[in-house]
Structure formats: structure tokens, C-alpha cells
Amino acid sequence: MLATIVSYTMITEDVLELILDMPEIIPYKPWQRALLSYTIDNIPVKRAYSIVEYLSQSDHCQITLSIKLLPGGKWSEYLKTKKIGDTLDIAGIYGHFVLQDTPNPKVFIGTWTGIAPLISMAKTSQAPQKLYFSVSYAKDLFYADKIRKISSLESHIHVSREWVEWCEEWRIDISTTEYPKESEFYICWSPSSVNAFAEILKNKGYTNIYIEKY
Numbered sequence: 479m480l481a482t483i484v485s486y487t488m489i490t491e492d493v494l495e496l497i498l499d500m501p502e503i504i505p506y507k508p509w510q511r512a513l514l515s516y517t518i519d520n521i522p523v524k525r526a527y528s529i530v531e532y533l534s535q536s537d538h539c540q541i542t543l544s545i546k547l548l549p550g551g552k553w554s555e556y557l558k559t560k561k562i563g564d565t566l567d568i569a570g571i572y573g574h575f576v577l578q579d580t581p582n583p584k585v586f587i588g589t590w591t592g593i594a595p596l597i598s599m600a601k602t603s604q605a606p607q608k609l610y611f612s613v614s615y616a617k618d619l620f621y622a623d624k625i626r627k628i629s630s631l632e633s634h635i636h637v638s639r640e641w642v643e644w645c646e647e648w649r650i651d652i653s654t655t656e657y658p659k660e661s662e663f664y665i666c667w668s669p670s671s672v673n674a675f676a677e678i679l680k681n682k683g684y685t686n687i688y689i690e691k692y
């Protein structure tokens with residue numbers, strides 16, 4: 479399906495926020511991702527992007543994606559050539575990184591654009607919830623306002639490499655915090671950081687750990 483770019487905004491120097499308009503209503507759950515595709519030399523290049531926000535209107539819907547543009551990345555370079563009014567091919571909306579439908583406390587941990595599915599989950603969940611978000615420098619921060627507006631969410635926004643008055647210092651450290659035993663942890667970002675958080679939690683005896691690696 480072809481989706482039209484209706485908004486194209488660099489929200490930091492390397493994170494692009496895209497709003498795509500799709501010509502029909504697509505069934506969607508708040509933790510899912512869009513699979514985007516384009517073809518180079520007859521070979522489809524497909525990449526998944528988590529949906530930050532979904533809005534359905536009478537006969538069409540809009541999705542918001544936040545995409546960290548990597549130098550030399552195929553999709554990253556392709557997206558740099560796009561502008562409002564251009565179209566992108568959406569191969570589908572899928573997802574198995576699932577928000578459990580339970581009253582258990584939720585703990586969301588994300589770095590950079592790993593925050594995308596977690597924002598969507600936190601907006602949906604009615605359970606007690608905490609969210610940890612981290613970037614390196616103040617200039618890398620985005621969606622702080624979106625996070626702080628989510629009702630009944632305890633948020634911890636970390637800037638790891640410089641002091642920012644209203645943020646927490648250093649990287650996210652969950653090693654000394656105790657959570658209720660039945661808490662569910664949702665962790666999203668690079669394989670190394672996801673594995674490191676999951677290892678700490680497993681060693682502390684937590685079992686409800688759900689991960690998404692970008």
C-alpha cells in the first residue's frame with residue numbers, strides 16, 4: 479500500500495519524525511510496527527519502524543514514526559531524499575512485542591528511537607507504570623513533552639553525557655531499584671543494551687521481561 483508523507487520533521491539532528499497517511503483503515507494494536515519497503519535493482523529492501531502514534535479517521539489513517547537516520551544506511555539514505563507529498567510503500571503492520579493485558583505494574587526502558595513503541599504502550603496501559611528514557615546529550619532529546627503528558631506515568635528521562643537541570647544524570651541504572659515481583663518489563667533498543675538490562679533483571683529474579691531489539 480502506498481502511504482503519503484504528510485509531515486517530515488527532523489526532531490533532533492539525526493531523528494526524523496514522519497507522519498504517513500494511508501488511504502484505508504489498517505487494523506492496529508498499540509505496540510506494532512510498520513514494515514516499509516522499496517526496491518533497489520529488483521531487490522526489495524524492507525525495514526521495520528515502530529508506530530509512535532496512530533490516528534484513524536473516517537476512511538483513512540495516519541501513523542507517526544520516529545527514525546534514527548544512520549549514515550550510509552539504505553533506508554536512512556533513501557528517507558533523506560523524501561519530502562512531504564512523496565509516497566512510501568508499506569508492506570504491512572505487524573508486531574509481537576506485546577503489551578500484556580494484565581493489572582501488573584509495567585516498567586518501560588528505551589533508548590533513542592527505542593522509545594517509539596514504549597510511548598504507544600504507556601498511553602494504552604491502565605496499570606501503574608514507570609518509563610525510563612535515555613539519550614547521550616541534550617541535543618538528542620525528543621518526545622520529552624509527549625512522555626511527561628502521559629497520565630499516571632512515572633518518567634525518568636536521562637541524559638548520560640552532560641548535566642541537564644530537569645533530567646536525571648548518567649545512564650539508566652535499574653540495578654539498585656526494587657520493583658514489585660510481578661512487574662512486567664518492556665525493553666527496546668540495540669541488542670547489547672537490551673541484553674544487558676534483561677540480564678540484570680533476570681539475575682534479580684524477575685521473569686516478565688519482553689524485549690524488542692532494533
Ligand SMILES: Cc1cc2nc3c(=O)[nH]c(=O)nc-3n(C[C@H](O)[C@H](O)[C@H](O)COP(=O)(O)OP(=O)(O)OC[C@H]3O[C@@H](n4cnc5c(N)ncnc54)[C@H](O)[C@@H]3O)c2cc1C
Pocket residue numbers: 511525526527528529543544545546547548549550551552553554555591592594595690691692
Ligand atoms: C521490530 C523493529 C522495529 C524497529 N523500529 C525502529 C524505529 O521505530 N525507529 C528506528 O530508528 N529504527 C527502528 N528499527 C531499526 C530499523 O528497522 C533499521 O534497522 C534502521 O533504520 C537501519 O536501517 P537502514 O536501512 O537505514 O540501515 P542499514 O542499511 O540496515 O545499515 C545499518 C548500519 O550498518 C551500516 N552498514 C550497512 N552496510 C554496511 C557495510 N557493508 N559495512 C559496514 N557498515 C555497513 C550502515 O552505515 C548503518 O549505519 C526497528 C527494527 C526492528 C527489528
